[in-house]
Amino acid sequence: xxxxxxxxxxxxxxxxxxxxxxxxxxxxxxxxxxxxxxxxxxxxxxxxxxxxxxxxxxxxxxxxxxxxxxxxxxxxxxxxxxxxxxxxxxxxxxxxxxxxxxxxxxxxxxxxxxxxxxxxxxxxxxxxxxx
Amino acid sequence: xxxxxxxxxxxxxxxxxxxxxxxxxxxxxxxxxxxxxxxxxxxxxxxxxxxxxxxxxxxxxxxxxxxxxxxxxxxxxxxxxxxxxxxxxxxxxxxxxxxxxxxxxxxxxxxxxxxxxxxxxxxxxxxxxxxxxxxxxxxxxxxxxxxxxxxxxxxxxxxxxxxxxxxxxxxxxxxxxxxxxxxxxxxxxxxxxxxxxxxxxxxxxx
Numbered sequence: 001x002x003x004x005x006x007x008x009x010x011x012x013x014x015x016x017x018x019x020x021x022x023x024x025x026x027x028x029x030x031x032x033x034x035x036x037x038x039x040x041x042x043x044x045x046x047x048x049x050x051x052x053x054x055x056x057x058x059x060x061x062x063x064x065x066x067x068x069x070x071x072x073x074x075x076x077x078x079x080x081x082x083x084x085x086x087x088x089x090x091x092x093x094x095x096x097x098x099x100x101x102x103x104x105x106x107x108x109x110x111x112x113x114x115x116x117x118x119x120x121x122x123x124x125x126x127x128x129x130x131x
Numbered sequence: 132x133x134x135x136x137x138x139x140x141x142x143x144x145x146x147x148x149x150x151x152x153x154x155x156x157x158x159x160x161x162x163x164x165x166x167x168x169x170x171x172x173x174x175x176x177x178x179x180x181x182x183x184x185x186x187x188x189x190x191x192x193x194x195x196x197x198x199x200x201x202x203x204x205x206x207x208x209x210x211x212x213x214x215x216x217x218x219x220x221x222x223x224x225x226x227x228x229x230x231x232x233x234x235x236x237x238x239x240x241x242x243x244x245x246x247x248x249x250x251x252x253x254x255x256x257x258x259x260x261x262x263x264x265x266x267x268x269x270x271x272x273x274x275x276x277x278x279x280x281x282x283x284x285x286x287x288x289x290x291x292x293x294x295x296x297x298x299x300x301x302x303x304x305x306x307x308x309x310x311x312x313x314x315x316x317x318x319x320x321x322x323x324x325x326x327x328x329x330x331x332x333x334x335x336x337x
Contacts, residue, residue, distance in 0.1 A: 009204075043169070043204020046212070047197075069305055070206035073247050077200055077209045 002109040002118045003030035003056025005091075006102055007049055007066040007075050011036035013098075017065075021102040025110030032056040044071045049078035053091050061090035061115035063122060065102045090115055094122035101125045135226070136191040137183045139334040144174035146330045147323060157319040161306040165205055166319040173203035173211070186226045192219030192236075206304055207320060210244050210257065217243030228335070230272045230281065237265040248303065255301040255313060257320035264289035264328055282332035289325040296321045 004021070008014040014035025022031050034052035037043040049064075056062045064075050072093060079091050092115060094101050101122035108121040147154070147170045154167030176198040185191040192215045200212030218236040225232055241261055250256050252263075267288035271281035296318035304320075306313045 037202070037204050041204065042165075043208070045201050045204065046209060047201045070209060073206060073209035074200075076247065077213065081200075 001028070001030050001058055002060045002113060002115050003032065003053070003058060003062040004102065004105050004109055004118070005049065005052045005056050005062055005064045005075075006031070006033045006035070006098065007044060007052075007064060007071045008033075008035040008098065009042045009044055009067060009069070009071060011040055013067065017099055017102050020099070021106040024103055025106050028106060028110040030056045030058060030062075030109065031106055044074035046074045046077035046081055049075055050081045050085075053078060053082060053089055054087065057089050057091070061092070063105050063109070063115060063118045064091060064093045065096060065098045065105060065122060066093060067098045092119055094119055096122040096125050100128055135183075135186055136188045137181055137185050138337070139331060140177060140181055140191065140195055142330040142334040143327050144178050146326045147171060147174050150323075150326060154319050154323055157317060157322055160316045161301065161309055161313045162319060163205070163305050166207065166323065169203045169205045169207060170211075170323055173199045173208065176202035187223070188225045188228065189219045189221070189223030192216065192222060195219075206248070207257075207323070209247050210320070213243040213247045214240035228278070230278045233278065234265070234269055234272055237261075237268065241265060250303045253299060254303045255296045255299050255306060255318045255321075256303050257318070257324040259296050259299075259318065260289040260292035260321040260324040260328070263292045264324075279332070279336055282328070282335055286325070286328050286332050289321075289328050293317050293321045293325050 006014045006017050014033035018033040032052040032055050034049045037045050053062050066072050066075050075093050082089055104125045105118050105122040108118045151167035151171040158164050158166035177195045180194045180198045181191050196212045196215030200208055217239040221236045221239045252258050264285040268281045268285040271284045301307045301313040
């Protein structure tokens with residue numbers, strides 16, 4: 001199954017989204033939060049994200065949902081770290097809102113979707129109207 | 132360069148740490164108030180990783196880049212981290228800086244920052260200090276003048292670049308949320324880039 005990694009500057013945000021999105025797919029183990037720095041402070045850490053990608057990957061690839069600013073740069077750096085390390089993971093970053101995108105991605109991944117279809121679902125959540 | 136790459140990185144770490152509050156103050160005006168704190172944390176991690184025994188400049192820069200990547204936390208982490216690692220690739224196996232290999236390392240660092248940040252000159256970022264600095268450095272070197280003079284020229288150009296960032300609006304990073312309110316403030320990233328160049332200049336002179 002495709003894994004999902006949640007990248008936020010905040011440990012609480014990443015954990016919270018994991019809990020919220022995880023409700024949609026009980027028992028889905030490929031949903032990993034990578035929030036904050038090692039010491040719990042605000043920020044994003046490419047090494048933590050790289051570990052989360054490895055943990056989330058079961059061989060079918062990983063879709064990353066990220067919040068603002070440096071989270072995208074850190075996620076890109078994480079993918080490069082894995083490549084330089086010789087690890088073959090098909091990891092892609094979704095251009096999607098982090099909460100809505102995560103919920104959609106988890107539903108699709110737990111249903112057996114491919115990386116492409118999980119990515120598509122996450123990105124389609126951008127268009128979802130709330131009112 | 133006496134003292135080698137360890138001395139140079141110590142000089143950068145010292146300058147960043149001494150100016151931690153100033154950098155954070157600049158970031159309070161147009162960002163998320165953490166640039167000084169983040170950079171100081173990053174460089175304290177760098178100084179835990181590199182030792183005076185590190186003579187291979189490329190290997191030391193790679194270690195420094197990895198530490199910055201993990202410990203800075205803000206956008207400067209992946210940006211400076213990538214810059215150091217790309218410069219490190221160019222200088223792999225080198226134990227001495229020459230006018231030419233330093234130029235190549237600077238250019239690789241800029242390419243790394245641009246790849247990571249997808250930014251151009253004129254967007255109120257560290258590139259507004261580094262790009263003119265490296266252009267000035269390269270001109271002096273091309274004229275056959277020594278590296279110390281070239282680094283002086285680089286620092287002057289970077290200082291002008293920092294001043295220039297006061298006159299433009301941020302379109303990248305957290306400051307871009309402020310739009311016109313970012314006018315009049317110098318960019319913290321450009322400022323820490325200037326400090327880095329000044330530290331390199333000083334460590335080459337000694």
